[in-house]
Amino acid sequence: MSTHHIQLTVNGQVRAADVPARLLLVHLIRDNFDLTGTHIGCDTTSCGACTVLLNGKPVKACTVLAVQADGADVLTVEGLEQGGQLHPVQEGFTAKHGLQCGFCTPGMMLTAVALLRANPDPTEDEIRWGISGNLCRCTGYMNIVKAIQYAAEKLQVQEAQPA
Amino acid sequence: MIPPAFDYAAPTSLPEALALLGQNPDAKVLAGGHSLIPAMKFRMATPALLVDINRIDGLAYLREDGGWLKIGAMTREADLDGSDLVRARYPLLADTARMIADPLVRNLATIGGNLAHADPANDHPATMLAYRAQIMALGPGGERVIPIGEFFTGPFTTALQPTEILTEIRIPARQPGDGGCYLKLERKVGDYATAAVAVQVNVDAAGVCTAAGVALTNLGLTPIQCGAAEAALKGRPLDDGAIKTAARLAGEAAEPIGDYRGSEDYKRSLVRTLTTRALRTALERAKA
Secondary structure, three states: OOEEEEEEEEOOEEEEEEEEOOOEHHHHHHHHOOOOOOOOOOOOOOOOOOEEEEOOEEEEHHHOEHHHHOOOEEEOHHHOOEOOEOOHHHHHHHHOOOOOOOOOHHHHHHHHHHHHHHOOOOOHHHHHHHOOOOOOOOOOHHHHHHHHHHHHHHHHHHHHOOO | OOOOOOEEEOOOOHHHHHHHHHHOOOEEEEOOOOOHHHHHHOOOOOOOEEEEOOOOOOOOOEEEEOOEEEEEOOOEHHHHHOOHHHHHHOHHHHHHHHHOOOHHHHOOOEHHHHHHHOOOOOOHHHHHHHHOOEEEEEEOOEEEEEEHHHOEEEOOEEOOOOOOEEEEEEEEOOOOOEEEEEEEEOOOOOOOOOEEEEEEEEEOOOOEEEEEEEEEEOOOOOOEEOHHHHHHHOOOEOOHHHHHHHHHHHHHHOOOOOEOOEOHHHHHHHHHHHHHHHHHHHHHHHHO
């Protein structure tokens, strides 16, 4: 099996690794880089617990090879907090009780971040459509939607009043 | 789950990719990977070499040119779904892209991979049969055109040679009076279709159907083109009677098996209902 030297940016930090071809991106993130906020749920591209942003787009890291991420920009849940400040999406999940067991939460939040970048003022339907690839087995969708609505409002206020 | 061991190469040009395929009989092309990587995890596919074509420039595009909508094989489903051109002029394609898997999968999954994988449950195959699309394949001997009707030769099997790469899909450019629709019943987002129907019609100023494509997803070992339903529509006014007849014939063309998604009878009944609704929507879109 071929081994590949790869270099990528993870949460703003340049990281390198020598990876066998079959190593999955989710394992690179969790095992090589020790960023265990990215979860493994179904491992079959269904649940979205392993969602990370790959070059800004939410993808399921259980279905991407680590070597495919060579040169890419990856954002995981650990990269959401900036300078001790929670990201508005994280704040929304706290304020609106957007998690119960918390297993889907990292993936759910990264999908929400990408959704709000593309569509800063989504309708409830658009939020539900946007998170339809992320499963919450506690079925806490009502509060997840509210958390994302909270974040949308907060981000729009921030946008209107630049620091 | 971790896939079995394999070698990996990421060529940056098509000639380089073709050379790798030519030298390695057990190689597979990696496009979006959202069928192939799961298949490898389950040991349903065990290629010795993956030829990743994601780093080859110029394989992702959408353009109308010379009477065709030309779609680069590496165009992501999300880019089809988000395309104003597709939404405005190719509603059957827009409907289809929006129903494939889920929004995250669509960020990586490609139209070329969806067709080349030839899973009878994949959504683009029926749509391309209804459109009378063409597949462009590049191999060691150059480029060739494969009419979509000759492309699907069996479950997970196509007319592509192991040494060829699917490079482009061509859909006849929208004509006045064209309308189409894809309707899919799925148990949940991301599931395969319990049943799905693709229809594409052309209706002239007098309301007569001048061309019709009707095809089915996940209702047999390959996508099914419903020739009898198409013949029943063509040359006649696209009215309730014609739609009813076509829906009945589409139901007869289906070859469903009863499974946890529903019985054979239920699926045939679904085909009739979905065909009726899809034809009505296609007709409205044709008139718009």
